[in-house]
Amino acid sequence: MIEKSAETLSVVVERDIPHPPEKIWRALTQPQLIEEWLMKNDFKPILDHRFNLSADWGTVDCQVRAAEPNKTLSYTWDTKDLRSVVTWTLTPTSTGTLLRMEQTGFRADQQPYYRGAKVGWPRFLETMEQVLARLD
Amino acid sequence: MPQPHDVLFRTLADPTRRTIFERLCREGDQTVGALTARAGVSQPAVSKHLGILKRAGLVRVRHEGRQTHYSADVGALSPLIDWTKQMTGFWESRFDGLEDLLKRMDQ
Numbered sequence: 001m002i003e004k005s006a007e008t009l010s011v012v013v014e015r016d017i018p019h020p021p022e023k024i025w026r027a028l029t030q031p032q033l034i035e036e037w038l039m040k041n042d043f044k045p046i047l048d049h050r051f052n053l054s055a056d057w058g059t060v061d062c063q064v065r066a067a068e069p070n071k072t073l074s075y076t077w078d079t080k081d082l083r084s085v086v087t088w089t090l091t092p093t094s095t096g097t098l099l100r101m102e103q104t105g106f107r108a109d110q111q112p113y114y115r116g117a118k119v120g121w122p123r124f125l126e127t128m129e130q131v132l133a134r135l136d
Numbered sequence: 137m138p139q140p141h142d143v144l145f146r147t148l149a150d151p152t153r154r155t156i157f158e159r160l161c162r163e164g165d166q167t168v169g170a171l172t173a174r175a176g177v178s179q180p181a182v183s184k185h186l187g188i189l190k191r192a193g194l195v196r197v198r199h200e201g202r203q204t205h206y207s208a209d210v211g212a213l214s215p216l217i218d219w220t221k222q223m224t225g226f227w228e229s230r231f232d233g234l235e236d237l238l239k240r241m242d243q
Contacts, residue, residue, distance in 0.1 A: 011223040015231055019238045027237055037233035099234075101227055 011103045018096040021070040028073055028088055045073065077103065144213065147192040152177060153185045157194055157208060165198065165207035 017024060027033045029045045039053040039060070045067040053060040058079060065085065066074040074087040084105025091098040148154050156171055168186065172179040186206055189195035193212040198205045 011220050011227060013224060013227040013231055015235075017235060017238065023238060023241060024234075027234055027241065033237060033241075037237045038230055099231075101231070103223055103227070 012100065014098065014100045016093065016096065017099050021090040021092050021097045024090055024097050024099060025070045025073075029067070045069070051075075077105070143192050144194070147188055147194060150185070152181075153189060156182065156185050157189055160195065160206060160208035161210060165205045167203050167205055171206070 027037065029043065031041050031043050034041050034043055034053075039055045041051055041053045043049075043051045043053075043062075043064075045064065047064055047067060049064045051062050051064075053062060061078045062075045064073075064075050066072055066087075070090060072087065072089050074085060077084045077086045082105060084103050086101065086103045089100040089102075091100070148157065152175065156175060159171065159174070160166060168179055168182055171186075172182045175182050177185075186195055190197060190206075194209055196207050196209050198207065
């Protein structure tokens, strides 16, 4: 998905999950559980806590930016060539939880070009989206 | 070695060049003359921009008699959306892993 509201690119993944927010929160915030579905880590749900996620392909440097139990969790997600923020939002539903993950950012090596063309980008991305839509 | 997206971002960061490319996307193929008439810069400047767009693979050239027609090759934009595609795929598979874990947590 290409967001046209800003000069950044966003990835959003959203799913209805048949489990309560409290349980999902545990999976999102307990290191031994995080490791089972994401990566090895030294996570703590404490504001400004710095942690690493590590996989065989490399390490992700993170810092907690928001942690509101059972509701929202946000941390920076930086790799060698990417500066971004990952935000989890948990919304209770009648059948469980709507879990939303949004990652917003840009590749570090692209930052100057984004900045240099800040005014032009939103309009350009909009054009690009129209163009890409025609390709399908 | 610059990545394909580096070249695209660098190429499209210039507003005049981006405008020319957008016009070709919207209005189909055009000659340098037609593009110059509305670009607000000289014909050599437009030609130079078109050369850079062509080297980035964003513009195709077709010769017809003495006229040279330029058209947008929007397929060249695909590296720009690769990042979102890759990351979406990554997170979709992490969500699968998370759901598996949540099922196990029931037991």
